[in-house]
Amino acid sequence: MQAENPGQGRLVLAATPMGDIGDASRRLCDALATADVVAAEDTRRTRSLASALGVTITGRVVSFYDQVEVSRAPALIADIEAGKTVLLVTDAGMPSVSDPGYRLVSACVAADLPVTCLPGPSAVTTALALSGLPVERFCFDGFPPRKGGQRRAWLQTLAAEPRAVVFFEAPHRLAACLADAVEVLGGERRAAVCRELTKTYEEVRRGTLAELAQWAADGVRGEITVVLEGATSQAVEPSALVEVVEELVGKGMRLKDACAHAATAGVSKRELYDAVLEARRD
Structure with missing residues (x-):
């Protein structure tokens, strides 16, 4: 990437609080107040966040969610080429991590435009830290497939994965996902289900897959992040x-x-x- 010059445009990725407003960084507040363009996954939530932080957004606010990511990227690239600072924020956590952002970053890289990041809250690393499992080595796998057969096939690929695996899951699919995990991976494999991280009703359930599947059977609410223990060195047929x-x-x-x-x-x-x-x- 070329070195930044005064007045040169750039893309800024900024992590936003997952729930607790106190996790917002000073740099995020400054960026919201000074960016020429704020590209937001949900413009209403971003304006509410700014208001809660006591920040006035002075730049242009545009929506940038999954369905419009491809169509909106060229205009944002043009803004950066014209010397403007484009701030990209999603509803919670870090852009590009199962949220919009990857395609815009790739377009900037291809055009040799500066990209920087304001680090902050991440459900992935927060869940890893709270899991109580060995997580020195881990991988992140986004969201599991929605359909049962595809989900079981995906779980089978984790049967011999020695690293801890972090993934997100929708609350209404968690019970089915954990039940499939018991069937494919065995009920004794350990995991942690983290719910509503950093929020008022934060909860971390730790146990075997069998225990967690039983707990989730009656339904679970909230944002879910799952940490699965890495496989032991057992032979795979x-x-x-x-x-x-x-x-x-x-x-x-x-x-x-x-x-x-x-x-x-x-x-x-x-x-x-x-x-x-x-x-x-x-």
Whole structure:
């Protein structure tokens, strides 16, 4: 990225509070007050946030949510090229992390325009810290698939994942997701369900997947972040990954490529390929 010059436009990504207004940084307040353009996932929520912080937004406010991200990006790029500062904020947490932002950042990178970030609240790292699980190594996997079959195939890819896995889930799908996790990963694998992080009714439930599935069966409300314990070094049978391969093939991937994608520690592409052919013969 080229060095910034006085008067040069730039894109600023800013983390916003997940619930507690006191988590807003001084830099966020300054950016809201001085940006030439504020691109907001929800303009009403951003104006409410500014009001709660005692900040007056002086720049132009435009909506920038998932459905308009592609169409709005060119105009924002033009603003930056014209020397303006564009501030990108989402409803809560960090832009681009399961929220709008990735495409705009990519467009700025492609155009060699400056991009910077004002760090702050993140549900991912907050949940990791509260989970009580070993999280020295972790991966983030966004939202699970909504459909049961696809969700179980996704869970199967985590069967041998040695790192802790963080993901978001909608409250009305949490019970089904945890029930599928018990079926695919086993009821003894540990996890933590974090609900309403930083808010008044914050709650962290820790236990085995079986215990958490039972707890969630009657319904759960609020914003949900799940931390799944990494797998222990147990051998994985190639047959356990056949469903994952077939799911990928069903989406148009070649069989050999699907085997390469789904192969994991202890299971080679060749072993998985042979297991799929054997399952098809059966």
